[in-house]
Amino acid sequence: MEHFSIIQALCRAAMADPSPALRKQVERLRDALVKDGEEKQAASLAGILMAAERLKEVAPSRIERSRTHLPGETLGRNTPVPVDRETAAPLAEIIFPSEIDATAPLFNATVSQAVGTIVDEWANLEALSTVDIAPAKTCLIYGQPGTGKTRLAFWIARKLDLPVVLVRLDGLVSSFLGTTARNIGNLFTFANRYRCVLLLDEFDAIAKVRDDPQEVGEIKRVVNALLQNLDVRQNIGFTVGITNHPKLLDPAVWRRFEIQLEIPKPDFEVRKVIAAHFMPPVKAPDSHLRMIAWFTEGSTGAEIEALVRTYKKATTVREEDRRGLLDTLQQFATLNAARVQSERRALLFGEPAHLFRAMHDDPTLGFSMADIGDIAGKDKSTVSRWLGRQTNKADENGVTHG
Numbered sequence: 556m557e558h559f560s561i562i563q564a565l566c567r568a569a570m571a572d573p574s575p576a577l578r579k580q581v582e583r584l585r586d587a588l589v590k591d592g593e594e595k596q597a598a599s600l601a602g603i604l605m606a607a608e609r610l611k612e613v614a615p616s617r618i619e620r621s622r623t624h625l626p627g628e629t630l631g632r633n634t635p636v637p638v639d640r641e642t643a644a645p646l647a648e649i650i651f652p653s654e655i656d657a658t659a660p661l662f663n664a665t666v667s668q669a670v671g672t673i674v675d676e677w678a679n680l681e682a683l684s685t686v687d688i689a690p691a692k693t694c695l696i697y698g699q700p701g702t703g704k705t706r707l708a709f710w711i712a713r714k715l716d717l718p719v720v721l722v723r724l725d726g727l728v729s730s731f732l733g734t735t736a737r738n739i740g741n742l743f744t745f746a747n748r749y750r751c752v753l754l755l756d757e758f759d760a761i762a763k764v765r766d767d768p769q770e771v772g773e774i775k776r777v778v779n780a781l782l783q784n785l786d787v788r789q790n791i792g793f794t795v796g797i798t799n800h801p802k803l804l805d806p807a808v809w810r811r812f813e814i815q816l817e818i819p820k821p822d823f824e825v826r827k828v829i830a831a832h833f834m835p836p837v838k839a840p841d842s843h844l845r846m847i848a849w850f851t852e853g854s855t856g857a858e859i860e861a862l863v864r865t866y867k868k869a870t871t872v873r874e875e876d877r878r879g880l881l882d883t884l885q886q887f888a889t890l891n892a893a894r895v896q897s898e899r900r901a902l903l904f905g906e907p908a909h910l911f912r913a914m915h916d917d918p919t920l921g922f923s924m925a926d927i928g929d930i931a932g933k934d935k936s937t938v939s940r941w942l943g944r945q946t947n948k949a950d951e952n953g954v955t956h957g
């Protein structure tokens with residue numbers, strides 16, 4: 556099936572929280588693939604269906620039983636959070652499962668499968684206990700900004716039906732000698748008292764390498780306090796650390812985390828799925844989604860979302876003139892220069908024939924002249940003329956195009 560990888564990614568994202576009707580449609584697609592002899596693709600969908608069945612709302616009753624194995628009290632909405640003694644700034648913020656988006660984050664198949672195993676372990680806690688194994692309780696998520704790390708941590712907490720104790724670094728880190736280490740101790744004491752997911756965002760701010768020549772002795776006290784508290788919490792509750800700067804972390808901190816999950820930038824297929832996810836209620840043609848995915852090579856999910864917002868504004872505000880997607884891309888690249896890959900910028904603002912040729916010859920895009928015309932706001936004959944002109948120039952220079 557053409558573009559099956561996109562369909563597979565959509566099915567995987569949808570089956571993270573499926574309705575009966577949606578599940579039925581995925582089953583119909585699996586059966587149709589079997590009938591057409593597409594055994595490998597059918598098996599892939601069967602695997603997605605099986606994983607969803609295992610999790611099945613991550614089996615609420617099983618998750619509920621798993622939660623009872625976590626020590627501690629239940630966090631309430633009126634539970635006071637600890638504060639910094641000098642400034643009275645709160646050390647944490649509480650986010651409850653009902654306040655977290657239920658939509659599964661969009662990652663490639665490898666990362667999605669790995670994330671599924673984290674939740675699956677908790678859904679099968681009783682089975683694991685029969686072989687004297689416990690689910691992982693520490694997870695370090697790292698990657699570039701905008702790749703979905705924090706959203707993933709919140710989603711895991713929602714699937715586990717546990718509130719998030721989100722560390723407020725502005726309250727935790729203090730300029731007073733010894734106060735930051737004390738705040739860390741108070742924060743962990745609070746988290747250990749309740750059943751929750753402790754989320755340490757911007758983790759590198761308190762987990763830096765202790766021999767950093769730019770830091771004074773205070774950072775050593777802070778990291779030592781952090782390590783001691785992580786050791787104590789290891790058998791008490793679930794802890795997630797998030798960082799954009801993994802190289803800054805102290806080696807001893809890495810060893811405290813059973814799971815060390817890197818979130819990469821999305822590949823072409825995932826970029827297209829992300830664009831499609833953020834596009835409603837605007838209906839974009841498939842060629843536009845492919846162009847957005849191609850244009851955002853090297854971008855994060857957050858950057859793709861920003862481009863989709865620009866696209867939606869343009870198609871709404873300028874609906875009457877329909878100047879084409881390229882005009883929107885040029886607008887976005889001008890206002891977000893640092894977010895656009897230099898090679899793509901050069902093509903976008905260079906000779907149109909070079910861009911048309913790149914679009915036409917890229918097998919990932921598979922564009923026809925009509926597609927290019929629609930994207931560029933030109934008719935098919937104009938596109939053909941530009942491509943012919945570029946081909947003639949290339950031939951004069953001894954270059955041929957396949």
